[in-house]
Amino acid sequence: MAVDKNMKVLIVDDYQTMLRILRNLLRQLDFRNVEEAADGGAALAQLRASSDFGLIISDWNMEPMTGIQLLREVRGDPKLKHIPFIMVTAESKPENVIAAKQAGVSNYIVKPFNAETLKGKMASVLGEF
Amino acid sequence: MAQNPENKDKVDRLLGELQKSYGDAITLELVGELIARLSAGSGRKNLSPTTERVFLEIEDLSRFIQDAKAEIAALRPDAVTEEYLPSAATELDAIVEATAEATNTIMDAAEKIESVMESVGEGQSKVLEEASTMIYEACSFQDITGQRINKVVKTLEEIESKVLALVNAFGDEIDRVKATLPADEELKAVTDDDLLQGPQLAGQGVSQDEIDRLLADFD
Numbered sequence: 001m002a003v004d005k006n007m008k009v010l011i012v013d014d015y016q017t018m019l020r021i022l023r024n025l026l027r028q029l030d031f032r033n034v035e036e037a038a039d040g041g042a043a044l045a046q047l048r049a050s051s052d053f054g055l056i057i058s059d060w061n062m063e064p065m066t067g068i069q070l071l072r073e074v075r076g077d078p079k080l081k082h083i084p085f086i087m088v089t090a091e092s093k094p095e096n097v098i099a100a101k102q103a104g105v106s107n108y109i110v111k112p113f114n115a116e117t118l119k120g121k122m123a124s125v126l127g128e129f
Numbered sequence: 130m131a132q133n134p135e136n137k138d139k140v141d142r143l144l145g146e147l148q149k150s151y152g153d154a155i156t157l158e159l160v161g162e163l164i165a166r167l168s169a170g171s172g173r174k175n176l177s178p179t180t181e182r183v184f185l186e187i188e189d190l191s192r193f194i195q196d197a198k199a200e201i202a203a204l205r206p207d208a209v210t211e212e213y214l215p216s217a218a219t220e221l222d223a224i225v226e227a228t229a230e231a232t233n234t235i236m237d238a239a240e241k242i243e244s245v246m247e248s249v250g251e252g253q254s255k256v257l258e259e260a261s262t263m264i265y266e267a268c269s270f271q272d273i274t275g276q277r278i279n280k281v282v283k284t285l286e287e288i289e290s291k292v293l294a295l296v297n298a299f300g301d302e303i304d305r306v307k308a309t310l311p312a313d314e315e316l317k318a319v320t321d322d323d324l325l326q327g328p329q330l331a332g333q334g335v336s337q338d339e340i341d342r343l344l345a346d347f348d
Contacts, residue, residue: 018272
């Protein structure tokens with residue numbers, strides 16, 4: 001089944017420049033229906049307000065709610081748990097990756113990353129596009 | 130020590146004075162002081178050799194502690210918490226702000242490049258897209274540097290709390306050292322090293338226009 005590039009994508013990061021980078025890279029991949037949140041709490045509120053998001057791309061290191069806390073909330077919510085969740089973070093220790101996997105992450109990208117890696121990881125969870 | 134009733138009375142009286150002044154917080158230095166006062170009097174003649182040895186050790190320890198306090202106070206840990214650490218944190222914040230601003234400017238330029246893609250041929254459009262992608266990828270440095278700087282700031286905050294504990298413990302001694310400093314340090318001659326201030330924070334340096342005006346005043 002072809003990937004619907006009109007799907008709503010939620011990008012979550014407390015650094016405005018990273019949100020802008022992600023938005024631009026997603027636009028280059030033709031994903032233009034992008035919403036932003038600056039921390040896990042705001043992201044969760046947006047997800048619960050409208051549960052038709054097709055993908056979540058989130059940083060880990062945010063306050064007050066971190067990316068992994070957001071992931072656990074999403075996976076614990078019957079209305080949200082189906083949404084693919086990609087962690088994009090500078091946290092690169094094996095224990096981070098293991099913790100994210102145990103929490104139900106769909107894929108994991110380490111910063112700094114390039115456009116090809118982003119596309120590849122998105123394709124691995126959404127299907128080729 | 131308590132073999133001589135006269136000494137016992139003296140000790141009890143001195144201990145009573147200390148208790149009144151310091152409550153239960155009687156430090157080793159105060160004990161050393163007490164012993165020194167006792168030893169200055171005639172009481173020392175009646176002490177056993179063992180007791181005398183103990184008194185000497187406590188006096189030495191008390192002197193050592195006093196000297197150590199004075200040395201630590203002379204290092205001016207209060208200047209670390211009041212001046213150096215806050216200044217370092219401010220400079221680091223300025224780095225994050227400046228790099229964020231520069232990154233946004235670079236991305237403005239990349240977005241402008243992308244906006245002309247549709248008005249050029251396919252080959253050139255591809256080149257422009259690749260160039261702008263490289264720019265966006267490179268700009269993620271600002272996120273990483275920002276996180277690293279935040280780690281440094283947290284470390285500085287930890288150091289500051291430890292040094293503050295030191296300042297609180299040695300408050301009196303630090304005040305004594307500060308009182309001995311020359312009052313008008315600003316009147317010292319300015320050296321070349323004093324002129325090496327580095328970049329100024331927003332609102333603290335002078336603009337190019339102001340520099341040009343200053344230079345014109347010399348003409």
